[in-house]
Amino acid sequence: MDYVIWALIGTMYGMLVGIIPIAGVTTALITVFSMGTYFMADPYLGLVFLTAIVASCASADSYTSILTGIPGASTTAACVIDGYPMAKKGQAARAMGIAITDSTFNGVIFAALTFFLLPYYGKIIVLFGRPEFLGFMMMALACVGFVASKNVFLSIIAIIFGLAVGMVGETVTSKPRLTFGWEYLQNGIGMVVLLSGLFGVPELLDGFRRKLKSAAPPMDGNYFDGLREGFGDCKKNWRDMARGGLIGFVTGLLPGVGGAVGDFLAYGATKAAHKGKNQEVPFGEGNPVGLLGCEGANNAQKVSSMIPACLFGIPAAPFAAMVMAICMYFGMEIGTPDLLQDLNFTNSLAFGYIFGTIGVALLSIFCYKYILKVLEVPFWIYAAFILAVIVYANMQYTGGWEDLALLTILSAIGCVCKYFNISRPAILVAYVVAFKIDQYFWGTLQLYGYKQWKAGYAAWADIRWLDLFNIYNHPIFVICIVIAVGIFINSVIRKDKGIDYT
């Protein structure tokens, strides 16, 4: 009975944090870290509580993205692209129906695949070395073209800016880069402050400017009819839903990739799959297919992120690092064969995650009016609260004035981007992959003969290029590079590409 009670508490808490814009799973887990002592007597109980939080928060993050246009967390930023325009058109219930079905479908399916087959997944991740990670990141970067705007010039600005922001910090040899002498920037620009600045604050200020009465747009028609329409969309387009989940699942397996990459890859893939087909609504303007193509990726990614963490002790995403840290706090030896053979461990993970996924879906269906009540609070109260949460979240980094200064700078940039229709999703994707590409690029070169102490051409001439690009040695790397080049050329050449969600 304790397990059910704590799974329920975890589900409700995760849902609450998930609904708060910007606060995601990592924030939720950090806030319960201090509860670790309670679970020392029965760590499996703590595991159920944690995974229920992860599952419910992952779903609730999407609801916020759809209803308010402010990403519930970075991993659901792609849901904003079509979800929020749907809500603005009065189709919030339909969008919620899609989100609930997609999250539940992908959450449950991939949780079962993950936890019950956990011991078998080790072989996939071991295939990835530096070159393979580099290839995958190049593929992710190429997908930026799918979320850039139609204006090529503005798209290039967005991509270059995103890459530059991602490169801020230190080089792989610990030399300051793009810090402009500001020591604070040497640790890079964090995801939370970037999202707050690019999406959160500009939307709030825009709301003030337009004197919004409510953060959630009004809904047309009966709520349950809208939900049913959303369920129908999912049934009709189940392939897009499954594809999104699968992409999220694979992305979550790769250490450090996680985050927004899976969602945007899924979104890009959905758009590519419907190329040339007549759409009810264009992508980026409230297309239900666009929403269901990426919505479930987040849930699948969350669950698959647990695989490298459980198998190798390698966190695939920040929240997975928190789960690992809490598990280690519980005294569980994450990454050991003994733990994988512990049925209580895998069963606790599976129970918590599936309970959280289904629980939050039911809560969302039957408590939707309460969610809306929260969102119907006059905008300035809601926005003041959100602003406080955003500032508080960003102040958690160092607690110093620099946190506020960076938030202010990025918010100003976010407002400029919004005003001039510079694609903020493109900035986000470029930012996510920039540092990783740099890191894997140099790592790959070093492995294949680049000697950093040699200057000039000699260092490059030493690289064993033929070994590196040999398809028999590195099939994953070569295939990823070919796909990346193809995607990039396609996205640049075709003029009808691009999403006008900017």
Added chain:
Amino acid sequence: MIKKLLLGAVASIFMVSSALADYTLIVPQAPGKGTSVWGEIIAKNLEKFIGEPVVVRHIPGARDIPGFNKFHKSLRFDDKTIMVAHGGNGVSYLLDKIDYNYFDYELMGSMNNDIVLGKQAGKDEKSGTWTIAGGSGFEPDAAAAAMLVCGPQGNNTIDEYLACWRERFVWVNGVSGGEKRLGFKNGEFDVARESPAAWKRFYTGIPGNELWFTHGILDLENNVQIADPNFPNTQFEDVYEKLWGEAPKGDLYNAYKLTRNWRDAIQKSLWVNKGNPNAAKVKAAVTAMINDPVASKEIYAKTGVYPWIQDGPALLKALKSLITEKALKDAVKWNQEAYGFPSIYKPELLK
């Protein structure tokens, strides 16, 4: 609109200020990282013995330096602020441009820790190329690996070891701990590096790897490095002598000893400002925490069972004795030329 924005700002200030509590542990890392987790465990347990709330404040930054700098410049003057430092801070003290200075603080307690190195099973030191991954700062372990693979050189100068390093090693820097672990498991890297607790957690009983060597731990009473009781017969000096028939010596060895002890002996440590009126109270609480079986069990679950050092002056004296002009300059040269990291020679450390 301005009034509404002001309301938001006031709410923000309230939320931030409400997070402030009595004793604060300053951790120079983001939540979830190794020292952060250790800091959380310490905060929770210390609270019981200090009798007042203890909270953790994270001040992350490049190579975990900005948090410690901030402690030095301003936070240390708060009588209820305690700095949580780790081994990387010790190495940065020797090689990086930093503001903090251990000699301005009082040691409340330091875990005298060790590092474990593994290698691919059967890999022969005397032949072939070795691929080794590093993070973002000086790694004494890689220097030790270089000595084991290269063996005695003509005059054992740093230049001779650098020449051997360039010939026998492939160095990949900027690799995180988790990626190193994966790279070792898929054979991309030949060497694994872990804390003792992580080694037991991730590598014990897994085929394909073998424990190569450990640094050992500092015997403060006699000021010598001794074998780690958790990993007997694995200390670097012993492994080297067994392999090459003589004890390690020379420039790189001295640079290794310097950086090894400045990192491992203060691997996880707690400091307050010199003259802090609460120092005795905090130190007594730390002592009580160390002696408490429940608290120590939780701490050792994270770090492995290692002795604490609370005699700050003796520890700093022992560490200071390792600083010589030659060792310092050689450590700087090795860091720059073998690893490619920026570092500076600081003559003021010799004073």
